[in-house]
Amino acid sequence: MAKGGTRLGSTSPKKLNERLLSGADALINWARKYSLWPMFFGLSCCFVEKATALTARYDLARFGAEVLRPSPRQADLLVVSGTVFKKIAPVVLRLYEQMAEPKWVISMGSCANCGGMYDVYSVVQGIDQILPVDVYIPGCPPRPEAVLQGIVELQKKIESESPTRPIFHLKGGTQGSVQPLRVDGRTKSRDPRGPGMQGTAIRGTSVTPPDFWGSRSDLMWTPPPQQIELNSSDQNLSRELSSRFGDAVKSRDFTSDMLTLEVADERLADVLRYLKHEATPKYQRLDDLTAIDESARRHPENYPDFTMVYHLLSYDAASRIRLTVPLNGKSPGITSITGIWPSANWYEREVFDLMGIHFDGHPNLRRIIMPPDWEGHPLRKSFPGRATEMAPYTRNDAEKLQPLDGGVYAKTDDGEHPLILNIGPHHVSTHGLLRYIASLKGEKIIGLELEIGYHHRAVEKIGERQTWHQFIPYLARVDYLAGAANDLPYLLAVETLADIKVPERAQVIRVMLSEFFRLSNHLVWLATYAHDVGAMTPNFYTFREREMILDIVELITGGRLHPSWFRIGGVAADLPEGWKAAVDQFVKLFPGRLQEYENLIRKNPIFKARTRGVGRISLQDAMDWGVTGPNLRSCGLNWDLRKKMPYSGYENFEFEVPTATEGDCYARYLVRIEEMRQSIGIIEQAANNMPSGRHVTNDYRYVIPRREDMLKDIESLIHHYINVTRGPKIPRGEAYAACEIPRGEQGYYVVSDGLGYAYRVRIRGPGFANVQVMPLLAVGESIADLIAIIGSVDYILPDIDR
Amino acid sequence: MASGALSPWEPGVFSLAVYVVLVLIFVASQLIIAVWLGEKKKTEEKLRPYESGIIPSGDARLHYPVPFYLVAIFFLIFDVEGAFIFAWAIAHGKLGWAGWLQISFFIVLLLLGLFYVWRKGGLDWGPLAQKS
Secondary structure, eight states: OOTTOHHHHHHHHHHHHHHHHHHHHHHHHHHHHTSOOBBOOOOSHHHHHHHHTTSTTTOGGGGTOOOOBSSGGGOOEEEEESOOBTTTHHHHHHHHHHSOSSOEEEEEHHHHHHOTTOOSTTBOSOGGGTSOOSEEEOSSSOOHHHHHHHHHHHHHHHHTOBOHHHHTTOSOOBOSOOOOOOOBTTTBOOOTTOTTOTTSOOTTGGGSTTOOTTOOGGGOOOOOOOOOOOOHHHHHHHHHHHHHHGGGEEEOSOOSSSEEEEEOGGGHHHHHHHHHHTSSSOOOEEEEEEEEEGGGOSSGGGSOSEEEEEEEEETTTTEEEEEEEEEOSSSOEEEOOTTTOTTHHHHHHHHHHHHOOEEETOTTOSOSSSOTTOOSOTTSTTSOOOGGGSOOOOHHHHHHOOOOOHHHHSOOSSSOOOEEEEEOSSOGGGSSSOEEEEEEETTEEEEEEEEOOTTOOOHHHHTTTSBTTTTHHHHHTTSTTTGGGGHHHHHHHHHHHHTOOOOHHHHHHHHHHHHHHHHHHHHHHHHHHHHHTTOOHHHHHHHHHHHHHHHHHHHHHSOSSOOOOEETTEESSOOOTTHHHHHHHHHHHHHHHHHHHHHHHTTOHHHHHHHTTSSOOOHHHHHHTTOOTHHHHTTTOOOOHHHHSOOTTGGGSOOOOOOOSSOSHHHHHHHHHHHHHHHHHHHHHHHHTOOOSOSBOSOTTSSOOOHHHHHHOHHHHHHHHHHHHTOOOOOSEEEEEEEEETTEEEEEEEEEOSSSBOSEEEEEOHHHHHHHTHHHHHTTSBHHHHHHHHHHHOOOHHHHHO | OOGGGGOTTSHHHHHHHHHHHHHHHHHHHHHHHHHHHSOOOOOHHHHSOOSTTSOOOSOSOOOOOHHHHHHHHHHHHHHHHHHHHHHHHHTHHHHHHHHHHHHHHHHHHHHHHHHHHHHHTTTOOTHHHHHO
C-alpha cells in the first residue's frame, strides 16, 4: 500500500476482503441449502414418517432434498430418525464419520432427541451425547410436515454459516455441524422431568419392583380372575398326561384361558415330545417360550425363583396349552428343547440373554438381543429398568463397544474361505436394523447368519413399570406399521384375565381399525417389496392410499401411526361425526386402485422371474419353525386366527382366508394382495353394520370411564382417578391372547400379581419366528435373491427385538 | 513433404501446440483447485471401507470361483471375434464373394461354438443353474 495512506491501506482492502468473502458465503450457502443429500438412514417409527415426507402428498423434492442416498459417502445430511439403541450407536457414529464433509445432523423425534418415552436400559438418552446436532424435530413420531419444517430450519442454519474461509484454508469461519456434544449433568439433563428434579424419585418408582413401599393397590379389593371350564378334550388330555407321567405333570385347577400344566423340569422334554407327536390333539407348534423372574412377588413363599412358560398350539383342534416349569437357584438350568422344535433356538437364547437361565444341550447358547459385552440380565427384577439409573452413554462408549466381527458368526471348519458380507444393520434392503452375515461363494449364498437386537426397546421391561393403562401407548410402537392392530392382543389378554366384557360396538370399531391398519401395512409392504425387486413406480402410488387410510384413522382417533386409542374395556371415544362418509368413500375407491397395482405387478415378467421359485419353504418347515401369518398361508395351510380362534367378533364377518401352495416369494405376494381385498370387505361390513351402543363397558372397575360420566357422577370420578393414577388392580393370575395382526400372530402373555401394573408382560412377535427361518429360505439362492426374499417375508424390527 | 512441414513456426502446428498447452493448464488447474478446496479429513473411520456400518471382515481379495472366469473367457472369445467381422465389413466390397463365403463360414463356426456353450450350461449363471 502507498506510504501516506495508512488509514486507507489498512481498512479498505480489509473491507473489500470481507465483502468478497461474505458474497462468496452467500453464494455457497445458497447452493448448499438447496442441494442437501440426506442419507437413507432410519432407526424406527420416525423413519416411516420421514419416508412419507418424500411421497406425493408432502413432496420433499420442493425443498431440494428428495433423493435419499444409500451410502454415507454420497450423503451430507444425517436425519437420525428414531430410537438410538446402545447396540446401534457405534454404527450411527461410524456412518456419521464416513459421510462427506461438510455435513449436518437433524435429530428427528423424541427418542433421538432425548430417549423420549423409552427411558429404558437399552436406549441412548439423546443422539446429542454422541453426535453434534443442528436441528431437533419434536414429536413421537413427528408428522411429515414437521420433517419439512426441520429441513427449512436446517436451511436457515446453513444460511448463517460462513464457509468461504475454511474452504480457502483461512482462519475462522464455520460450516457443517460443529456444536459440541452434550454432556449429562453439564450441558444437558437426562432426567425425563427436566433438570433440577434429582432429589425426587420418579413418579411410580415407589410401587414398582423391586420395592413396593408405596403401593396402595394391596388395600383394594377386586373379584378373582376369570375362571374357565376346560372342555372335554382338554380334560381327557389332562387325565392322559397324569396317567402317563404321574406326579411330574400337575394340571392347574384354576385357569383363565387354557389348560395349564405344571411340569417337573426333568420330564419336560418327554412331555413336550409326547404332546407334539402322540397326544390327541397333537400340539404341533411351539407358540412361545419364555420365563418369569418370581423374586419380586408379593408372596414369594408361594413361588419358585423362576418359572419357565411354554405355550403350544394345536392346528387340528385350534387350541392352546400352557406348560409351566418351576426352577430354583440363582442361575438355574433346564434342558433345551431345540431337538423337539428347532424354533426354540432363538427363544431359548433370548431367555438366556435376558433372564440368565441356562439351557443344557443348546447348540449355540450366547446372547441374542443385548450387545456381546453387556453385563447382567435385564429382565431380572434386580436389573435397573431405566437408562437414567445407569451411567450416561457417551461417545467413548460408541467408539469402544463395536458389534462383533462377521467372521465370528460365519465360521467354517472345512478350510474354505468364503467371502463374508455384512448386509445391515444399516442397509436399504434390510427393512430395519437387522444384520445379515452372508457367506458367499461367487454369487451363491452358502451360509447365512442373522444378528438381531439392534432394535431392542425393552417393551417387556417397560410393561412392568407402567400401569395397565399407561402401557397402551407402547403397544402400537411394537409394530409401528400395524398401529392399532397391536393394541388388541394385549387388551384381549387383560380382558380375559379380569373378565371384562367389551360392548359390541367397541368390538366392531376395533375390528374396523385393525383392518384399516392391515391395509396400511400391506400397502407399505407392496411398495417396498416391488421396489426391492426393481419396480419403483408402486412406491409413488401406494402411499397415496395409505395417506387416505391415515386420514380416516386421524379423523377417528386423532393419531396417525400410533393412535393409542383402544382402551381396556373398549375404545377411547365414540366414532366422530362424518366417519361413515369417509369410510364409504374409501371402500368405494380402493378396489379399483388395488387392481391398478395388480396390473402393474402381477403378470410383470421381471417380477415373476425374480420371485417365482425363489425363497421357498415347505409347509412342514413352516409349521415346525412357528412361521405365522401370510408367510404360513402361502405354504398351503388354511390357518388364520380370525377364522380358527375368532376374537373381537370376527366370527360375525364374512371373509375368505387366501392361501397359496408354492411357499415362494410369489406365493407370499399373492396371499397378501388377496388379503387386502378381504380386508376391504371386512371394513365395508363393519361400517355398514356398525352396532349402536356404548364404546366402552359400563363396568368401570378396571376401565377409564367415559368423560361425560366422569364429569357427572362421583362413582365414575373415583374410578377415573384410581385407574388413571395408580392403575386398576387387575386380579392375580395370567392370560395369553393372540391376534392375527398384518404380519402374523402376535400374542401377549400378561401376568398380574394383583397390582396396578403387570408383573410380567411377554410379547410373542410374529417377526421373531418368521425371521428365524431366513437361512432356510435363502441359503442356496443367489445374493440378489436375498433382497427379494427379505421383501417378501415382510418383517419389522421392533416386533422381533421388542 | 516439404522440409518445413513440422516446423513449430508453421501456423497449423503452432495453434495445435497452444491448444495442447491450454488444455493441460486447464485440466491441471481443475485438479489443483479440487485438491486444494476439497474438504479432507482423513480419520480412521473415514478411510475404512463402508459395509453397512460394520467393520468389514477379512480381505476382499479371495479366490474367485470358476464361473466368473468362464464368463470372462466367453466374453473374450465372442467379443474379439467381432473385430474380424468388423474388419471384413469395411473391406467386403474388395473381398467379394470369396470373402463373404469365408466370413460366413467363420460366423457359422462361432455360432456352433455359442450353441455348444449354451447347451453345456456355460451361460447359466449362479445358483439358478444348479437348481434347474
